[in-house]
Amino acid sequence: MMTRVPASEPDFTPLDDVFVRKHMGVPDLDVTDWTLVVEGLVERPLRLDMDALLALGTHRLPAFHECFGSPFAPDVPTRAVAQVEWAGVPLAALLDRAAPRAAARHVWFEGADTGSFHGQDGLTYVKDLPLGVARRDVFLAHRMNGEPLRAQHGFPLRAVVPRMFGTNSVKWLTRIVLADRRADNVFTTQFYNRVLPGETSLSPVREVDVSSKWFTPDDGEELAAGNVELSGRAWSTTEVVAVGISVDGGPWEAAVVDPPGSGPTWQRFTLTRELAPGPHRIRCRARDLAGRVQPLAGARNAVHEVGVGVVGD
Ligand SMILES: Nc1nc2c(c(=O)[nH]1)N[C@H]1C(S)=C(S)[C@@H](COP(=O)(O)O)O[C@H]1N2
Ligand SMILES: [Mo]
Numbered sequence: 001m002m003t004r005v006p007a008s009e010p011d012f013t014p015l016d017d018v019f020v021r022k023h024m025g026v027p028d029l030d031v032t033d034w035t036l037v038v039e040g041l042v043e044r045p046l047r048l049d050m051d052a053l054l055a056l057g058t059h060r061l062p063a064f065h066e067c068f069g070s071p072f073a074p075d076v077p078t079r080a081v082a083q084v085e086w087a088g089v090p091l092a093a094l095l096d097r098a099a100p101r102a103a104a105r106h107v108w109f110e111g112a113d114t115g116s117f118h119g120q121d122g123l124t125y126v127k128d129l130p131l132g133v134a135r136r137d138v139f140l141a142h143r144m145n146g147e148p149l150r151a152q153h154g155f156p157l158r159a160v161v162p163r164m165f166g167t168n169s170v171k172w173l174t175r176i177v178l179a180d181r182r183a184d185n186v187f188t189t190q191f192y193n194r195v196l197p198g199e200t201s202l203s204p205v206r207e208v209d210v211s212s213k214w215f216t217p218d219d220g221e222e223l224a225a226g227n228v229e230l231s232g233r234a235w236s237t238t239e240v241v242a243v244g245i246s247v248d249g250g251p252w253e254a255a256v257v258d259p260p261g262s263g264p265t266w267q268r269f270t271l272t273r274e275l276a277p278g279p280h281r282i283r284c285r286a287r288d289l290a291g292r293v294q295p296l297a298g299a300r301n302a303v304h305e306v307g308v309g310v311v312g313d
Contacts, residue, residue, distance in 0.1 A: 013082035024115035043099035087143035126185035162264035209301035212286035225312035236288035
């Protein structure tokens with residue numbers, strides 16, 4: 001049984017359980033010779049070492065963190081999601097010092113990893129965002145759940161873009177470029193583009209979809225008959241206002257959904273319900289403030305279903 005967490009206190013995924021995604025391997029960076037460059041269309045290009053970055057102060061950002069999944073299978077649910085307390089500085093603090101020129105429209109984020117991916121060689125990992133979005137949302141993190149970033153999570157510094165898919169959160173960050181156009185890199189223009197619902201052309205994989213996932217019970221779990229607490233997490237680009245739970249294809253029953261926190265955190269949902277002995281299929285479906293609902297099937301944010309076995313009396 002899960003411990004109850006008050007709605008005002010976000011629950012964080014233990015670091016050992018946070019998923020790891022890397023397209024070209026983990027670069028071995030030494031913080032003593034690492035620097036972050038901010039250049040391009042700026043009045044004052046910057047080169048900061050870690051001490052200079054730490055001198056900007058340390059802020060905290062509790063946020064859910066979700067991987068889009070394979071760029072070659074945009075409709076397959078992966079449900080790789082975690083919640084992390086990041087510590088670092090908002091990108092805006094650096095932009096204020098670098099002073100973007102009037103012509104700057106986009107911000108490019110480049111990682112130190114290089115190599116091959118999907119049959120192409122000599123690649124770098126670059127993502128980009130419109131300047132306004134980057135200034136408002138991007139956070140540069142050097143700590144995760146109170147520890148320095150682990151190598152596989154982007155040591156010594158990574159970008160974090162709350163409420164966007166993890167692919168935008170560039171790890172092993174070494175270079176930020178302000179430009180008048182989008183970055184031309186395989187990870188911006190070729191991979192990680194998709195057709196959004198109701199649209200016909202490709203858009204970059206950015207904002208997350210409305211989604212929910214079972215935490216307890218787990219798929220295949222055996223439960224004692226009687227009142228069972230069904231519980232999970234739901235998230236979107238905005239507040240999740242309802243989560244429906246359906247047992248064995250029955251009607252959607254309203255779960256109790258925790259109010260949203262002050263930041264980009266997920267919301268817990270629970271329903272205590274009697275389950276008769278035997279096998280059961282349980283599904284959860286979130287709806288957000290914008291009216292978006294998880295599709296039943298055929299999409300990466302399709303409703304999550306688990307099977308449980310209830311034993312006893
Ligand atoms: N430099 C770099 N940043 C990267 C990646 C990468 O391969 N290289 N993978 C991205 C993807 S697809 C995801 S989901 C997140 C995963 O972050 P994590 O491994 O810390 O959970 O990092 C993103 N940032
Ligand atoms: Mo990802």
